[in-house]
Amino acid sequence: MAPPSAHDPGPRSSLGADAKTDAQLTAGLKRLVSDDGKTGWRLGSRIRNAFLTGLVIVGPVTITLWIMWGVIHWIDAWIKPLLPTTFNPDTYLPFPLPGLGLVIAIVGLTLIGALAANLLGRTLVSSGELMMSRTPIVRNVYGALKQIFESVISTTGPNSSFQKVGMIEFPSKEIWSLVFVTGETTGEIKDAKPGGAEDLLTVFMPTGxxxxxxxxxxxxxxxxxxxxxxxxxxxxxxxxxxxxMPDVAEKMKRLAAAEKKASRFRLGSDKPAA
Structure with missing residues (x-):
């Protein structure tokens, strides 16, 4: 039997080529599977991000409209039965008219506020407050509610100087909490000088x-x-x-734009007249 020539690859070379081909095929299949996984993951991530974005956009709007709709219906259910049949459109319209009670309530409160500014209105209001203040139990509830409403209205007014936010160390040292500064402490509490401090501020620290x-x-x-x-x-x-958290960068941009606009206005006003 003749020995194999030098140019004959022999069975070992054949096996090596087959093993190399199998390795390349396996690597290609793994890469294909890996690419399919990445594609599926990217598609799922995009769907999830789109869903969350839609939820962020629609959620607050839907909840706000739902609350407003509930408040409107609650006011209508309270005021519409008090209206005469002639002035209640629900008696002759084929559908209920939402918001009528809210409009009547706004107009009524405005008229009451306008009437309370004259002498007759002040007399009626004073008589009603005197009667409420002399009624047991009722006077405590009425006085507390009146103080709360007056405080809210005074602190939310455009000319109020108490719309300030601060921080104090609470409940212990090196732990800071947000507070709303409602005003300077007066009366008996100021006169007591707790801790020897004379300049006190009244603050409200809300819970989260x-x-x-x-x-x-x-x-x-x-x-x-x-x-x-x-x-x-x-x-x-x-x-x-x-x-x-408040966007500090956006706030600084708004302040810079306002300052730039104000400086342009000042420069324009400083120009000499022709």
């Missing part, structure tokens, strides 16, 4: 997520760190539990 509840604190002015954020921005932080 449930802002109507909180703590009323009387703090020395030196212990309050005032912030430049608005009451609305601070309320967003409290309501979101610290998730939503």
């Amino acid at each position: 997520i449930v802002p109507p509840t909180g703590f009323i604190c009387f703090v020395p002015r030196a212990n309050v760190v005032f912030l430049s954020m608005t009451v609305e921005e601070a309320a967003k932080i409290v309501l979101s539990g610290g998730i939503v």
Whole structure:
């Protein structure tokens, strides 16, 4: 039997070629499977991001409209039965007219406020308050509610100087909490000079997520760190539990744009007249 020639690849070379081909085929299949996984993952990620974006856009609008619709229906159910049949359009229209009670309530409150500004209105209001203040139990509830309403109206007015946000160390050192500065402490509390401090501020520290509840604190002015954020921005932080923070960069851009506009106005006003 003749020995194999030098140019004959032999069985080993054949096996090596087959193994190399199998390795390339396996690598190609793995890459194909890997690419399919990445494509599927990207598609799922895009669908999830699109869903969350739609939820962020539609969710607040839907909840706001639902709350407003409920308030309108509640006011209508309270005021419409008090209207005479002639002035109630629900008696002769084939469908109920939503919002009529809200309009009547706004007009009525405006008229009451206008009438209370004259002598007759002030006399009627004073007589009603005198009667409420002399009724047991009722006077306590009425007095507390009146103070709350007056405080809210005074602190939300455009000319109010108490719309300030600050921070105090609470509940312990090196732990800071947001507070709303409602005014300077007066009366018996100021005269008591707790801790020897004379210059006290009255602040309200709301609890997270449930802002109507909180703590009323009387703090020395030196212990309050005032912030430049608005009451609305601070309320967003409290309501979101610290998730939503004010956009400082956007605020600086707005301030810079306002300052630039004001400087242009000043330069224009300084031009000499022709």
